[in-house]
Amino acid sequence: MNLQEYKDIFYNGLWKQNPGIVQLLGLCPLLAVSSTVVNAVSLGLATSLVMALSNLSIAPIRSYVPNEIRIPVFILIIAVLVTVVQYLMNAYMYGLYVVLGIFIPLIVTNCIVLARVEAFASKNSALPSAMDGLAMGLGLTAVLGVLGAMREVIGKGTLFSGIDLALGDMAQGWVLHIIPDYKGFLIAILPPGAFIGLGLLIAGRNWLNLRAAQKARSKPAPTPLASPEAAQG
Amino acid sequence: MKRIARSTLQTAINLVFFAVLATAILASVFFLTRDAIKKSEEAEKMKLINQIVPSTLFDNNIIKDTLTIPANELLGTEDNTLAYRARLKGEPSAVVLESIAPDGFSGRIWLILAVRANGELAGVRVVTHKETPGLGDYIELPKSPWIKNFDGKSRAGYKDADWKVKKDGGQFDYMAGATITPRAVVKAVNKALVYFEQNRDKLFAPSPQQSPRPLAGEGKL
Numbered sequence: 001m002n003l004q005e006y007k008d009i010f011y012n013g014l015w016k017q018n019p020g021i022v023q024l025l026g027l028c029p030l031l032a033v034s035s036t037v038v039n040a041v042s043l044g045l046a047t048s049l050v051m052a053l054s055n056l057s058i059a060p061i062r063s064y065v066p067n068e069i070r071i072p073v074f075i076l077i078i079a080v081l082v083t084v085v086q087y088l089m090n091a092y093m094y095g096l097y098v099v100l101g102i103f104i105p106l107i108v109t110n111c112i113v114l115a116r117v118e119a120f121a122s123k124n125s126a127l128p129s130a131m132d133g134l135a136m137g138l139g140l141t142a143v144l145g146v147l148g149a150m151r152e153v154i155g156k157g158t159l160f161s162g163i164d165l166a167l168g169d170m171a172q173g174w175v176l177h178i179i180p181d182y183k184g185f186l187i188a189i190l191p192p193g194a195f196i197g198l199g200l201l202i203a204g205r206n207w208l209n210l211r212a213a214q215k216a217r218s219k220p221a222p223t224p225l226a227s228p229e230a231a232q233g
Numbered sequence: 234m235k236r237i238a239r240s241t242l243q244t245a246i247n248l249v250f251f252a253v254l255a256t257a258i259l260a261s262v263f264f265l266t267r268d269a270i271k272k273s274e275e276a277e278k279m280k281l282i283n284q285i286v287p288s289t290l291f292d293n294n295i296i297k298d299t300l301t302i303p304a305n306e307l308l309g310t311e312d313n314t315l316a317y318r319a320r321l322k323g324e325p326s327a328v329v330l331e332s333i334a335p336d337g338f339s340g341r342i343w344l345i346l347a348v349r350a351n352g353e354l355a356g357v358r359v360v361t362h363k364e365t366p367g368l369g370d371y372i373e374l375p376k377s378p379w380i381k382n383f384d385g386k387s388r389a390g391y392k393d394a395d396w397k398v399k400k401d402g403g404q405f406d407y408m409a410g411a412t413i414t415p416r417a418v419v420k421a422v423n424k425a426l427v428y429f430e431q432n433r434d435k436l437f438a439p440s441p442q443q444s445p446r447p448l449a450g451e452g453k454l
Contacts, residue, residue, distance in 0.1 A: 035366070064247070065251075066243070066247055068244055069244055069247065069248050072248065073248065073251050076251055076252065076255050077251070077255065080255045080258055080259055083259055083262075084258070084259070084262045087266040087270065088262075088266060090266070091266040091269035091273060092273070094273035094274065094276070094277050095277075098277075155367070184367045186365075186366070186367045189366045189367060
């Protein structure tokens, strides 16, 4: 594996094959916890950690797992890792643990985790697999974070509310009141707000891709073909 | 036939191996984090209790001085809960009770309330609820100081008819557009105070029993 391949892995995870706005996998937590930035990013990072660890631990043993039972074994390993993360959060980040609640154990059922194990870790060696898990997780976290910021500013007029749950009492004063004396816009906080916000993000990504493709076409390039991405996005 | 049996057996052994490995990892992490988890749960409980029981009211270890209360209709509980007793120089000064308002706008509202020995409320807090964000969630302290209306109230000062929101002819404020939520909370607090009146002596009786159990709201999220 050379540097270019690692770059590709990160480019895929963060943009080209972003799990949140391209593959549209793992929407359950995406829609449920993205009502504030802190919740969204926290669950995103927990998912990234699980994805990196599950890819890292499954890649080295991939040749020892018979094909017929690979799915149960993969799920078993993912479930163990999620439970470990849950214990650690329960022990050392109790406030956040209470807020994220049921969504931590639900990381097991998040299809993006198994998807990356099946699509990448079961075919590649340990280090690139771990990087793939991390990159895909961070891509999801970025989408969650942007969606959380949109919903929080529009719905509550604040940013980073509840940050003290993640970083301890010293962070209590870090909440930004973007719009003072805001009455709130309920629909942004409720689940429909997540769908609308996600739709806008997907539209935004497609628009960027189309614009890039048009630029490439208008240039007198030797190959006047639009980039393959435009067709795909 | 023999070959199929052998490969089946091998696959089964493989699966068992991974299951045993997974169990071993989980068991060891469980034991490694058990004390830290217990500590952070107690710290969280203490934080809530400190909010509603002024520290001048007790010098005992509240977390350990508990009494198990069986499920009770007045408290709205369907399971055993713990009462935490505050004592000052050995004299009972306040008790912390858990109560459930069953009739919130979106289901149950878990409350924790501290009653002074004279029947006056020291404070009430909402532990868990599912009320509409931005509408019914003003019963939470970070959202609004509404819940502090209960401080210092007692059944000696307010008659039964006063334990209602103003819309229903009672004494408690509410916010337009969300009456069901405060109605449920006020009703539950009043009922919990009735429970306190009826069981005052039992609640403060010294008991050697010490079996910490999580608050009713936890684990039922």
